[in-house]
Amino acid sequence: MVLLTTPQQQTPLVTWEKLPDDFILPDDPVENILQHPLADALTDALGAANRIQPEMLIAANFGIVANINKKTVVKAPDWLYVPRVLPVAADVIRRSYTPNIEGEAVGVVMEFLSDSDNGEYSIRPTFPYGKLYFYERILQVPTYVIFDFYEPTLEVRRLENNQYILQEPSSGRFWIPELKLFLGIWRGTRLGLNINWLRWWDEAGNLLFWSSEQAEAERQRAEEERQRADNAIAQFEAERQRKEVFAAKLRELGIDPDAE
Template sequence: MVLQIPATPATKSEPSVTWTGLPADYILPDDPVENIQQPVLAAALTDALGAAKFIQPQILIGSNFGLVATVNKKIVVKAPDWFYVPQVQPVEEGVIRCSYTPNLEGKPIAVVMEFLSETEYGELSVRSTPPYGKLYFYEQILKVPTYVTYDPYELSIEVRRLQDGRYKLESANEKGYFWIPELELFLGIWPGERLGQNINWLRWWDKSGNLLLWSSEQAEQEKQRAEQEKQRAEKLAAKLRDLGIDPDSL
């Protein structure tokens, strides 16, 4: 199912956006996730990047984590299912980052993903007044270059790229994958099992079409490689013994 959404409605005046840190006593929203798949989908995306050694100390990747902007002097916080920032300022030792304000704490957010719920499509809302629709917030307030929505019920991905201040839908390649330029990776759907869950995952592929493995897959691959090396060594030792040579003496 492809959702047709109206263009972002024109407003009488552009919103005034500033970047101010949250007050120390500000209580962040603690809304529950909408289904059990959302956290594991986000975790798998991050795990593959970590296993590929893509994640560096200056990078910020988060899930269900508050992104902050002050719009018309009022604090607005949205917590996407997954996001990526290429460079952030380090926090002081012992301090735990609880939210992220772009431009104040580092670079703007480069990629945001939302996983659609079955009962509503707030992820595509263009509401331009408080509490602001997510699509409007990412497009007009945060101005995120790439906005991805994944519908796990219809098994479809939509990728929107910011062009001339508005989101435009991108097209997938012949394999159904979408190029995410900020990460220089392809994104697509992959059915399979991870941590005992057999579902349709979002996964990364590199420029050459190679799947980025999860850490568990890398560990299994290394285990198989070590076992193969052991078997080769045992065969070689057996041949040497057949020739009357003690392999332990070599």
Template sequence: MVLQILSTQPNPTITWEALPADFVLPDDPVENIQQPTLAAALTDALGAAGLIRPDMLIGSNFGLVATINRKIAVKAPDWFYVPHVHPIAEGIIRRSYTPHLEGDPVAVVMEFLSDEDGGELSVRSTPPYGKIYYYEQILQVPTYVTYDPYTPSLEVRCLQEGRYQIQTADEHGRVWIPELQLFLGMWTGERLQQTTTWLRWWNAAGELLLWSAEQAEQERQRAEQEHQRAEMLAARLLDLGVDPAQLT
């Protein structure tokens, strides 16, 4: 399915300019408490797998900036990924990101669907720009993910010949994200004492990328198993009349 954006508007003039220091970025509240935890879980798994480099930019509810027809436009997606950004001066806090000017184009954007009518799926080509239009035609983000936590359902759109096309999931319900070389899919379970359906990553071999807490628990269980083996061995040696302490 290819989303067709029909517009009588002339092609916009897009430039990549530094955001003025006094520009007031949007500070809209998130739609529900689940959105930040969904985004944090995605980033946590990448970090736990050692897949985040210092020159990457991964964020959520963070302004992505373009200048369209000499007017600044900003969208703050729920989660996004940029492969490489230019370093900033020490002591400076990055408050937004302008592609091309500050580093690579944005590679992946995710939006978690809200109760707002068509916000994340809007193709509006005039201000305020719809999100599909902004990511597809302005930023030209290669992969746009929308996730409805209420259903739940996942859609992945990839840019093909200038238009987004919805990708087909594999037999496991996962979709390949080429920019990250990972599969993305849904997983129901508990994290931070919250049971819901999460978005999770799998590698090319189909192995789930663990969250940091899962890795820590896995290490704890492994250490406990080693301790139990050691105690069993010591008990067997004692049964044989051998003092384990004399073997060390």
């Protein structure tokens, strides 16, 4: 896909201001019913592998805030990762996230390709700003992922010298430094959906299980251990019976098997 050259624009004035409590967040409908399952599966695998820490922010369709030329801009990527955020009070629900004043910069954003107007590739440099422009120039997110689950295709862009560079996969997977994991496409079934999923692999190439897969693996291990225990008991019982039969034959011959 060819991106149009960004028109010459003055450098935008970017400030970081917490979203006012009375700000009405956009309530756009989800463009595809698969967006939530895809995002949930990514988070679920991280949680099952104990790779989510309390100071992290991992969310789906969650607003990231910046103030550009005195206008509040909110983008809600389909999935995002922030390595460290400041805690909020126990009775406070985090409605949005403003980098630099509420915690560290956003580390990873993902967009699942929609059927609309290629908004995931938009470099519109004026309000309300294109997604690619916003992530690259304003937030300067190190890793931007675009996933088309129908094709399926996966694109990973890394920020180099303030510009996104399309990465080349290694054996079909992309290294995501912020999470120290590989990201790739996997076809299979979860929650009754047989589709193309995004999955994580560790540095050694091991697939990170979803919690359901982990539970099934643990069930199978428990079943195998029970089977081994049953086999050991059966073997012990067979040996006991063999000894009883042998002792009975010795008694028939007038030999006391218990005599020393």
